[in-house]
Amino acid sequence: MMLDPDRLRTLTTPEWTAQREDAVLRRLQQAERPRPARWIAISVVAMAAAALILVWWIGGDDSVLVPSPDPSSDSPIVDARPPAADPSLLIPPPNPAIPPRAAPVVTPLQFRDGSAVIPDDEGSDLVIAEAGADSTRVELRRGGARFDVTPRPERRFRVEMGLVTVDVLGTEFHCLREDGRVTVEVIRGRVSVSWPGGSTLLRRGESGVFPPPAAEPSAERRSPAPSSAARWRRLARKGDATAAYEALRAGEAVANRAEELMLAADVARKAGHPAAALPYLRRVLAEHPADSRAPLAAFTSGRIEFGRGRYRKAAKHFARVREMGETSLVEHALAREVEAWAAAGDEARAQRLARDYLSRYPHGPRVEKVRRVLVAGEE
Amino acid sequence: MATIALRLLGKPDDVDDIVHDTFLQARRSLPQLRDPRAIEGWLGTITVRVTRRALHRARFRRLVGLGAVEADHVPTSSLSPDDYDYVHGAYSRLSTLRTDERIAWILRRIHGAQLDAVAQMCGCSLATAKRRISAADRRLGEVAR
Numbered sequence: 001m002m003l004d005p006d007r008l009r010t011l012t013t014p015e016w017t018a019q020r021e022d023a024v025l026r027r028l029q030q031a032e033r034p035r036p037a038r039w040i041a042i043s044v045v046a047m048a049a050a051a052l053i054l055v056w057w058i059g060g061d062d063s064v065l066v067p068s069p070d071p072s073s074d075s076p077i078v079d080a081r082p083p084a085a086d087p088s089l090l091i092p093p094p095n096p097a098i099p100p101r102a103a104p105v106v107t108p109l110q111f112r113d114g115s116a117v118i119p120d121d122e123g124s125d126l127v128i129a130e131a132g133a134d135s136t137r138v139e140l141r142r143g144g145a146r147f148d149v150t151p152r153p154e155r156r157f158r159v160e161m162g163l164v165t166v167d168v169l170g171t172e173f174h175c176l177r178e179d180g181r182v183t184v185e186v187i188r189g190r191v192s193v194s195w196p197g198g199s200t201l202l203r204r205g206e207s208g209v210f211p212p213p214a215a216e217p218s219a220e221r222r223s224p225a226p227s228s229a230a231r232w233r234r235l236a237r238k239g240d241a242t243a244a245y246e247a248l249r250a251g252e253a254v255a256n257r258a259e260e261l262m263l264a265a266d267v268a269r270k271a272g273h274p275a276a277a278l279p280y281l282r283r284v285l286a287e288h289p290a291d292s293r294a295p296l297a298a299f300t301s302g303r304i305e306f307g308r309g310r311y312r313k314a315a316k317h318f319a320r321v322r323e324m325g326e327t328s329l330v331e332h333a334l335a336r337e338v339e340a341w342a343a344a345g346d347e348a349r350a351q352r353l354a355r356d357y358l359s360r361y362p363h364g365p366r367v368e369k370v371r372r373v374l375v376a377g378e379e
Numbered sequence: 380m381a382t383i384a385l386r387l388l389g390k391p392d393d394v395d396d397i398v399h400d401t402f403l404q405a406r407r408s409l410p411q412l413r414d415p416r417a418i419e420g421w422l423g424t425i426t427v428r429v430t431r432r433a434l435h436r437a438r439f440r441r442l443v444g445l446g447a448v449e450a451d452h453v454p455t456s457s458l459s460p461d462d463y464d465y466v467h468g469a470y471s472r473l474s475t476l477r478t479d480e481r482i483a484w485i486l487r488r489i490h491g492a493q494l495d496a497v498a499q500m501c502g503c504s505l506a507t508a509k510r511r512i513s514a515a516d517r518r519l520g521e522v523a524r
Binding site for chain 2: 005007011012014023024027028
């Protein structure tokens with residue numbers, strides 16, 4: 001292969017944008033030292049791993065090695081299960097006379113936004129089913145993995161494990177698929193876990209096994225639905241939003257569950273019909289207001305209305321996100337509300353909210369945009 | 380800075396981090412800058428130093444088997460598939476060079492820097508810079524100049 005410096009010069013000219021510049025400047029304002037936490041974390045993990053190996057090697061108490069999440073503790077799971085540790089370290093082999101084998105090489109999946117998925121071991125089977133700008137889906141087919149997801153409200157991150165799905169807004173958690181059940185442990189942030197017939201919210205330090213025994217679908221409940229009714233869902237899962245949307249338009253039913261309604265809304269948006277997503281989102285808000293997806297439904301409604309030029313409606317949706325309680329969407333919703341009121345011509349309200357945003361999130365990712373609204377209003 | 384970092388690395392993943400770290404180091408070392416007119420070369424030198432560390436880290440991670448792979452379907456750049464393959468292939472060859480030779484060669488041949496600028500950015504003498512570029516030329520063999 002000939003190396004052509006001229007061609008390489010052309011192909012390695014970066015697209016340096018104002019957005020990237022802003023991001024670097026923001027990080028510079030926030031950090032005095034270049035990512036010190038990473039080295040501290042690596043040192044802590046290395047020491048924890050070394051300690052685990054030592055304890056196992058000298059035949060210590062097995063219970064030390066099995067993680068026992070304690071919701072009242074700040075970081076029990078991190079301590080008990082280092083991210084890249086071999087699960088064989090957590091569950092010692094039955095014969096202590098057998099020397100420990102070397103930890104197998106596990107390659108993490110690294111996303112460009114900084115999110116990472118680290119399989120537990122070589123036996124874990126992970127598939128990236130979708131990795132788009134507004135949606136990422138990872139299928140955990142076997143074994144376990146730790147997920148460290150960078151918050152990006154405009155993007156949905158979902159982990160699918162058979163009947164159980166985990167929706168993430170930006171957090172760190174561990175999933176293990178074993179014997180038809182899924183164990184989810186939240187290390188940081190919170191996740192929404194859903195299964196046929198139910199859903200729940202897990203917070204930092206909490207864990208659970210899903211589907212819960214009482215909620216497992218009975219034989220009758222598991223009887224297949226009419227094939228046509230599930231077709232749009234299958235198409236949506238495959239990523240064929242256009243075909244799924246056509247199936248919906250043909251009259252296929254959407255179950256009155258928050259998960260299903262959100263999926264239908266996604267199908268409509270991805271198929272290029274954002275307005276058609278609104279009725280589904282409205283149903284989530286009206287009929288499942290306590291569901292963990294409700295804030296996302298309100299936020300998405302706001303984005304769609306903003307895109308349609310209905311700024312007042314958009315602002316009200318963003319306001320509703322804030323009313324629903326403290327979630328990772330609140331900061332973004334407040335910033336978007338500022339933009340929406342400014343676009344609607346209500347400068348006074350936009351400025352009041354802009355000041356509120358700047359006082360609450362002086363280093364937030366939307367500071368520059370909000371500040372521009374404030375300056376424009378003062379001029 | 381971003382251009383130098385991208386050309387030395389061959390992929391965009393860590394470019395923003397390197398620009399960030401370069402600015403941090405530059406801010407700390409600013410009192411050492413005696414001639415403000417030399418700021419461009421001075422920043423280039425820091426960029427090369429930071430990128431060299433990143434290359435060493437990446438090599439170490441590969442050696443211990445911790446090298447991350449791109450997830451399927453995650454776009455790695457805005458290049459066409461042909462261009463991406465070409466860049467990937469070219470940098471695979473460049474990765475066979477010693478890091479110092481690779482850096483000097485890229486700065487001279489791809490970035491188009493003058494020899495004295497290459498020496499300054501690499502933190503070595505002019506003679507050493509020439510020797511590294513020649514060594515890389517020899518190793519790469521049939522490189523089109």
